[in-house]
Amino acid sequence: xxxxxxxxxxxxxxxxxxxxxxxxxxxxxxxxxxxxxxxxxxxxxxxxxxxxxxxxxxxxxxxxxx
Amino acid sequence: xxxxxxxxxxxxxxxxxxxxxxxxxxxxxxxxxxxxxxxxxxxxxxxxxxxxxxxxxxxxxxxxxxxxxxxxxxxxxxxxxxxxxxxxxxxxxxxxxxxxxxxxxxxxxxxxxxxxxxxxxxxxxxxxxxxxxxxxxxxxxxxxxxxxxxxxxxxxxxxxxxxxxxxxxxxxxxxxxxxxxxxxxxxxxxxxxxxxxxxxxxxxxxxxxxxxxxxxxxxxxxxxxxxxxxxxxxxxxxxxxxxxxxxxxxxxxxxxxxxxxxxxxxxxxxxxxxxxxxxxxxxxxxxxxxxxxxxxxxxxxxxxxxxxxxxxxxxxxxxxxxxxxxxxxxxxxxxxxxxxxxxxxxxxxxxxxxxxxxxxxxxxxxxxxxxxxxxxxxxxxxxxxxxxxxxxxxxxxxxxxxxxxxxxxxxxxxxxxxxxxxxxxxxxxxxxxxxxxxxxxxxxxxxxxxxxxxxxxxxxxxxxxxxxxxxxxxxxxxxxxxxxxxxxxxxxxxxxxxxxxxxxxxxxxxxxxxxxxxxxxxxxxxxxxxxxxxxxxxxxxxxxxxxxxxxxxxxxxxxxxxxxxxxxxxxxxxxxxxxxxxxxxxxxxxxxxxxxxxxxxxxxxxxxxxxxxxxxxxxxxxxxxxxxxxxxx
Numbered sequence: 001x002x003x004x005x006x007x008x009x010x011x012x013x014x015x016x017x018x019x020x021x022x023x024x025x026x027x028x029x030x031x032x033x034x035x036x037x038x039x040x041x042x043x044x045x046x047x048x049x050x051x052x053x054x055x056x057x058x059x060x061x062x063x064x065x066x
Numbered sequence: 067x068x069x070x071x072x073x074x075x076x077x078x079x080x081x082x083x084x085x086x087x088x089x090x091x092x093x094x095x096x097x098x099x100x101x102x103x104x105x106x107x108x109x110x111x112x113x114x115x116x117x118x119x120x121x122x123x124x125x126x127x128x129x130x131x132x133x134x135x136x137x138x139x140x141x142x143x144x145x146x147x148x149x150x151x152x153x154x155x156x157x158x159x160x161x162x163x164x165x166x167x168x169x170x171x172x173x174x175x176x177x178x179x180x181x182x183x184x185x186x187x188x189x190x191x192x193x194x195x196x197x198x199x200x201x202x203x204x205x206x207x208x209x210x211x212x213x214x215x216x217x218x219x220x221x222x223x224x225x226x227x228x229x230x231x232x233x234x235x236x237x238x239x240x241x242x243x244x245x246x247x248x249x250x251x252x253x254x255x256x257x258x259x260x261x262x263x264x265x266x267x268x269x270x271x272x273x274x275x276x277x278x279x280x281x282x283x284x285x286x287x288x289x290x291x292x293x294x295x296x297x298x299x300x301x302x303x304x305x306x307x308x309x310x311x312x313x314x315x316x317x318x319x320x321x322x323x324x325x326x327x328x329x330x331x332x333x334x335x336x337x338x339x340x341x342x343x344x345x346x347x348x349x350x351x352x353x354x355x356x357x358x359x360x361x362x363x364x365x366x367x368x369x370x371x372x373x374x375x376x377x378x379x380x381x382x383x384x385x386x387x388x389x390x391x392x393x394x395x396x397x398x399x400x401x402x403x404x405x406x407x408x409x410x411x412x413x414x415x416x417x418x419x420x421x422x423x424x425x426x427x428x429x430x431x432x433x434x435x436x437x438x439x440x441x442x443x444x445x446x447x448x449x450x451x452x453x454x455x456x457x458x459x460x461x462x463x464x465x466x467x468x469x470x471x472x473x474x475x476x477x478x479x480x481x482x483x484x485x486x487x488x489x490x491x492x493x494x495x496x497x498x499x500x501x502x503x504x505x506x507x508x509x510x511x512x513x514x515x516x517x518x519x520x521x522x523x524x525x526x527x528x529x530x531x532x533x534x535x536x537x538x539x540x541x542x543x544x545x546x547x548x549x550x551x552x553x554x555x556x557x558x559x560x561x562x563x564x565x566x567x568x569x570x571x572x573x574x575x576x577x578x579x580x581x582x583x584x585x586x587x588x589x590x591x592x593x594x595x596x597x598x599x600x601x602x603x604x605x606x607x608x609x610x611x612x613x614x615x616x617x618x619x620x621x622x623x624x625x626x627x628x629x630x631x632x633x634x635x636x637x638x639x640x641x642x643x644x645x646x647x648x649x650x651x652x653x654x655x656x657x658x659x660x661x662x663x664x665x666x667x668x669x670x671x672x673x674x675x676x677x678x679x680x681x682x683x684x685x686x687x688x689x690x691x692x693x694x695x696x697x698x699x
Binding site: 035036037038040041042043044045046047048049051052053055056058059060 | 346347478549563
């Protein structure tokens, strides 16, 4: 890849990281209590999906009463 | 206007028990339907008209124990109201589904005994109705008349007998230490029955824990409820676990256990564990009624947590959740019963596409799903919020987090249930809407779910601590916004990660797998080592009996053989020495003894009666002389 393009990409990535960080630090952090629902929702879904995947290891074909 | 005080103050249990006894007189047609509708109405009126009985009214003295069959306070009343309401709904729902009178008898006995338990004023009366509940609900499982139901029923009753025995032992031990069987001393509040710490305390807790489905004691619930009859499951999802929560609120509110030098509110934390455990296992289920059964454990977790926190708002939240949960859980079982009734299928993998074919069932099921998930404007939101708020006020942040995560899991699994039952495309399925008698109670219950969600003050008015309840703001902006965000995020992630929680035709092992293994091990132990031991003991006993018979036929010869046998037994350990020194003598001696034993027993020479009597007197005289010499006569 061209050296100039690489440099440009790097700058864009750095800017995006800076902007996202700034939004999180200055905007969302100041009103964090307003986003707890979103946070718990995301954590909860991930937790249950992971637990379901872990427990699926002990699943088997058939009926419980076999 | 009817003066409510003119209605007799009778225990509601009598209405339902009498109703059950009379059912066979009404055949199986329209007359039976009318009779059951009247009975449901009478039950509702009977509970609505209840008031505190006069001293001595409905109290009986049995062997020195004061048995109180009717104790009315705000806690028993709210339980009575909701039992009667949903009992009436379940009776109506059963009218078209249930064919056999026996099933109605079981349902009414179950409903009556649950009301008997919540209006009991002492532990023995509670225990009596507790056991009637176990046996009558067993009928609702066995009326499915399948082998799986029969086996599940056996496991169910074994669990409940174990719980009943623990409860009775706990009651007796507690009575021995406190001298009281009353649950309702004269102080204010509901949790004023103090259990003496010790073995009785734990036995009571185990007894109540079985009915409340504490984790490790819960396996009877998801095992048996999905195998009950369609109407039976509607009755069963209401009474057993909620009576357990009621008993817990009476006996163990705010109970703490001393562990590592600090007091742990273990009942509250057990609630948190139940909440998460039930949800995780519910997510993995394919059978719709099994999914709902695991959600009973999860939702009862909120109630147990509320009662375990033990503060006024905690107990209020727990009891409010009992009330609300009964409404939406019964509705969910009714909806799934309708689906099974209409399609004959009960697995999510086989369902789908029912939204257009069964619109009323779909709408009522969605209302129930939103209620159980705690969506704003539905009744579950109010009581769940109250329990979580109580946990936060008591600085139990881990418990509050567990309960909040439980909400996420609940919404996730009800998105799964409703999506895969009603909205997923399935062109093969054939179904038509459930009969009117099923739809009517479903619609009324759905209406109540919305009514108590939109206007929770009606519920606050009947809670045990009314003034505290009226100060609770269910629709505080922060709480409402947080809940909406939580649920919106869950819905978004469900549709993004749907592929990961698609139902599969598989089963998941629960703790009962270990119980079954242990049970099989116990049966093997009984059939092999224990049986061999028993056969060995039997053989030896028979040999001893044979020896006595032989001895009796000819005592002289018998005595000689016995002495010789004992001699050989004593000499056997020294066989090595004998083999070296007098080997032949020992060998022939043993052989001769065997020969003597094998020889037919010759009868003794018979004596005349006079000689016999003479011998008896002679022995008697010798006996007297010996006694005289010993100074005993």
